Amino acid sequence: xTDMSIRAGWVIIACFCxxxxxxxxxxxxxxxxxxxxxxxxxxxxxxxxxYPYDRFPARAKKNVREVVWFKSQQSTGxxxxxxxxxxxxxxxYKVKDTLFFEHMPxxxxxxxxxxxxxxxxxxxxxxxxxxxxDTVQYFYNNLAPVGNKTxxxxxxxxxxxxxxxxxxxTTASFTPVDGNDKxxxxxxxxxxxxxxxxxxxxxxxxxxxxxxxHMPVINIGFSSNGQLERPVADxxxxxxxxMIILDCMPNMHSFSEAEITSRLEQTVNIIxxxxxxxxxxxxxxxxxxxxxxxxxxxxxxxxxxxxVDRAFKKLKSKSVQNIYFxxxxxxxxxxxxxxxxxxxSDLGMKQxxxxxxxxxxxxxxx
Amino acid sequence: xTDMSIRAGWVIIACFCxxxxxxxxxxxxxxxxxxxxxxxxxxxxxxxxxYPYDRFPARAKKNVREVVWFKSQQSTGxxxxxxxxxxxxxxxYKVKDTLFFEHMPxxxxxxxxxxxxxxxxxxxxxxxxxxxxDTVQYFYNNLAPVGNKTxxxxxxxxxxxxxxxxxxxTTASFTPVDGNDKxxxxxxxxxxxxxxxxxxxxxxxxxxxxxxxHMPVINIGFSSNGQLERPVADxxxxxxxxMIILDCMPNMHSFSEAEITSRLEQTVNIIxxxxxxxxxxxxxxxxxxxxxxxxxxxxxxxxxxxxVDRAFKKLKSKSVQNIYFxxxxxxxxxxxxxxxxxxxSDLGMKQxxxxxxxxxxxxxxx
Numbered sequence: 001x002t003d004m005s006i007r008a009g010w011v012i013i014a015c016f017c018x019x020x021x022x023x024x025x026x027x028x029x030x031x032x033x034x035x036x037x038x039x040x041x042x043x044x045x046x047x048x049x050x051y052p053y054d055r056f057p058a059r060a061k062k063n064v065r066e067v068v069w070f071k072s073q074q075s076t077g078x079x080x081x082x083x084x085x086x087x088x089x090x091x092x093y094k095v096k097d098t099l100f101f102e103h104m105p106x107x108x109x110x111x112x113x114x115x116x117x118x119x120x121x122x123x124x125x126x127x128x129x130x131x132x133x134d135t136v137q138y139f140y141n142n143l144a145p146v147g148n149k150t151x152x153x154x155x156x157x158x159x160x161x162x163x164x165x166x167x168x169x170t171t172a173s174f175t176p177v178d179g180n181d182k183x184x185x186x187x188x189x190x191x192x193x194x195x196x197x198x199x200x201x202x203x204x205x206x207x208x209x210x211x212x213x214h215m216p217v218i219n220i221g222f223s224s225n226g227q228l229e230r231p232v233a234d235x236x237x238x239x240x241x242x243m244i245i246l247d248c249m250p251n252m253h254s255f256s257e258a259e260i261t262s263r264l265e266q267t268v269n270i271i272x273x274x275x276x277x278x279x280x281x282x283x284x285x286x287x288x289x290x291x292x293x294x295x296x297x298x299x300x301x302x303x304x305x306x307x308v309d310r311a312f313k314k315l316k317s318k319s320v321q322n323i324y325f326x327x328x329x330x331x332x333x334x335x336x337x338x339x340x341x342x343x344x345s346d347l348g349m350k351q352x353x354x355x356x357x358x359x360x361x362x363x364x365x366x
Numbered sequence: 367x368t369d370m371s372i373r374a375g376w377v378i379i380a381c382f383c384x385x386x387x388x389x390x391x392x393x394x395x396x397x398x399x400x401x402x403x404x405x406x407x408x409x410x411x412x413x414x415x416x417y418p419y420d421r422f423p424a425r426a427k428k429n430v431r432e433v434v435w436f437k438s439q440q441s442t443g444x445x446x447x448x449x450x451x452x453x454x455x456x457x458x459y460k461v462k463d464t465l466f467f468e469h470m471p472x473x474x475x476x477x478x479x480x481x482x483x484x485x486x487x488x489x490x491x492x493x494x495x496x497x498x499x500d501t502v503q504y505f506y507n508n509l510a511p512v513g514n515k516t517x518x519x520x521x522x523x524x525x526x527x528x529x530x531x532x533x534x535x536t537t538a539s540f541t542p543v544d545g546n547d548k549x550x551x552x553x554x555x556x557x558x559x560x561x562x563x564x565x566x567x568x569x570x571x572x573x574x575x576x577x578x579x580h581m582p583v584i585n586i587g588f589s590s591n592g593q594l595e596r597p598v599a600d601x602x603x604x605x606x607x608x609m610i611i612l613d614c615m616p617n618m619h620s621f622s623e624a625e626i627t628s629r630l631e632q633t634v635n636i637i638x639x640x641x642x643x644x645x646x647x648x649x650x651x652x653x654x655x656x657x658x659x660x661x662x663x664x665x666x667x668x669x670x671x672x673x674v675d676r677a678f679k680k681l682k683s684k685s686v687q688n689i690y691f692x693x694x695x696x697x698x699x700x701x702x703x704x705x706x707x708x709x710x711s712d713l714g715m716k717q718x719x720x721x722x723x724x725x726x727x728x729x730x731x732x
Contacts, residue, residue, distance in 0.1 A: 100466060100468075100471070101471065102466075102471060102472045102473060102496065102498050103471050103472070103473045103565070104471055105466070105467065105468060105469050105470055105471045105563070105705070106468045106469070107468060107469045107705055107706070116659065123701070124659050124701070125659070125701035125702075125707075126659045126660070127660055127663070127706055127707030127708075128706075130468065132468050140659075140660075141660065141662070142660045142661050142662040142663070143659050143660065143661075144659045144660070144661045144664075197471070197565065199469070199563065199565075199705035199711045200705055202702075203702065203711065203713075208702070293482065293490050293491070293492045293506075293509050293510045294492065294493055294506075294507065294508045294509065294510070295508050295509075295510045296507070296508040297493070297508070298510075335489070335490070335491035336491075336568075336569065336574070336712070336716065337712075339471070339473055339565035339566055339712075340473070340493055340494075341491075341493030342493075345565045345569070345711060345712035345713070346702070346703075346705075346711035346712055346713040346714075347569075347711070347712040347713040347715075347716050348712075349713075350702065350713050
């Protein structure tokens with residue numbers, strides 16, 4: 001992974017304002033990424049967005065269903081990168097919607113997560129104090145002075161961030177680092193890909209995978225609405241993708257086998273029209289093997305997995321190249337992997353990431 | 367594990383009232399365990415409690431600190447067991463305090479969790495629909511008719527249950543099964559032992575361990591207040607324990623080495639005065655190895671672990687028999703194991719359970 005386009009010093013200075021943090025009674029300088037031309041990692045169309053942390057360009061609004069547009073404004077997968085030697089970082093921001101769900105805490109739905117990529121390629125994680133209120137605040141205290149690191153700040157999984165400012169002591173260095181989306185891993189999926197129900201943004205399987213593979217990730221996950229739709233496939237095909245995952249089966253139970261097969265073929269064809277050779281991974285519904293003692297759900301999970309299995313074989317029989325299959329069995333969720341039988345906890349998220357990592361490492365270089 | 371004291375039919379019938387569930391438009395019969403002499407599993411003093419789902423006897427109130435008493439009224443570790451052939455179970459209940467935390471969802475803080483022990487000794491898990499409101503409701507639909515199973519209903523981890531009723535269709539069989547606490551695994555600990563931050567009650571490490579070992583568990587975990595105190599040790603020594611875990615270090619950072627050593631010796635001596643030979647396990651603070659980049663916390667974690675290490679060796683040097691040590695390294699949490707650097711997610715809970723299981727299986731039979 002390469003840090004791209006380090007912003008010139010004067011731009012940063014122009015966007016800092018000076019004030020005092022109540023947390024540490026220290027004078028801070030604040031940076032608002034949206035007030036610059038800063039480009040978060042994971043944002044496919046940074047120069048075309050309506051709100052600063054949208055995942056789709058403004059023009060998508062007229063093409064996708066209203067609920068897809070709504071969820072595309074939730075900031076999952078977006079990462080703000082910066083370098084600083086500060087021992088204290090204070091972040092304040094405002095989100096648009098409900099802070100939490102019944103089965104997913106505020107720290108995941110609306111929280112931040114801060115990792116540092118160290119110069120040896122390893123990842124450190126930073127714990128925080130936080131306040132969830134009208135303005136949400138995260139306080140990172142007593143940060144160790146690890147040399148030459150780049151911070152990765154993950155944005156909320158299930159909320160729209162309306163504004164956000166990062167504060168560090170005036171005496172500290174601070175350099176924004178533009179996101180790199182070249183050769184991204186693009187993931188089109190459901191609530192599970194969007195991050196439900198990770199305890200914090202860095203524990204979404206998409207985020208874990210990005211860190212492990214040192215690969216930029218563009219998250220195209222829409223809770224309840226990952227349905228292999230043409231307008232979304234068209235958008236995805238525009239991206240500088242190195243690999244594409246299609247993990248939509250958990251939202252396609254109500255469709256017939258013919259419909260699933262047709263949507264899968266259409267999506268693959270649209271991607272292939274612009275990306276003749278990049279690997280495309282097609283996944284089964286992972287929780288098909290959980291014994292929930294719910295006969296109705298269990299049948300539904302098995303049915304959709306049979307459909308996608310046959311659809312994949314049909315694509316292979318048509319000699320579509322570089323397509324790969326991830327089975328529910330390979331993901332291997334158990335009845336301890338989810339909070340509700342559908343949404344992985346951090347344990348299920350790790351299992352998802354393990355399975356994808358194992359498959360992706362076998363796929364020849366892009 | 368043996369199901370004890372199956373209640374006589376006439377008691378059950380007396381405690382059912384008949385009404386209609388809005389969920390399934392089916393006539394249900396309701397059972398309120400507290401209106402009988404029902405004994406939940408995991409409740410050490412069932413005949414002495416002030417509220418039906420307290421963990422301490424009423425007489426403890428005058429001996430323990432107020433906050434310890436408050437937390438002892440939270441129902442973590444309590445299990446209501448029953449047999450039924452119902453394909454639908456509806457549970458309604460009221461809790462006293464806040465439904466959720468910022469870093470832990472309602473499903474864990476105030477939710478239920480339903481497992482079934484099948485006749486082959488395996489566990490099945492049942493997913494639910496739920497409503498978190500003034501009266502909380504859980505709906506279990508389309509349950510598979512698995513023969514001869516006993517349901518284990520885990521109560522909320524961080525709330526007091528004021529009343530609770532279980533409803534099944536009038537046509538279904540229903541038999542309460544008293545809890546078995548003979549030779550229990552008694553766990554005295556902190557918020558982590560209490561279950562913070564599992565996504566649902568069955569994913570607390572104490573619950574996972576109980577299922578894996580088929581051993582009744584009595585949870586003496588108090589968030590922020592597991593501090594090896596004499597009144598708590600006195601109470602624990604009264605229990606029909608087969609094994610005792612002391613996992614209090616995460617709440618003892620502010621104590622000196624002398625104080626920690628003294629409290630540990632006192633607790634072990636009190637237990638030994640009534641239980642001359644049962645195994646006692648003493649654990650380090652598990653998250654000492656997480657690199658949070660927070661130098662202050664990191665030092666504090668390491669310090670307390672050095673203290674308990676030396677205190678354990680001192681006990682061994684005094685020839686105290688059947689004491690065992692669980693190191694932070696054996697638990698092996700990483701920076702992906704917790705939601706906040708302190709409280710395990712379901713992933714960290716599994717790692718805790720794995721480490722304890724590995725150790726406990728090596729300890730000779732009680």
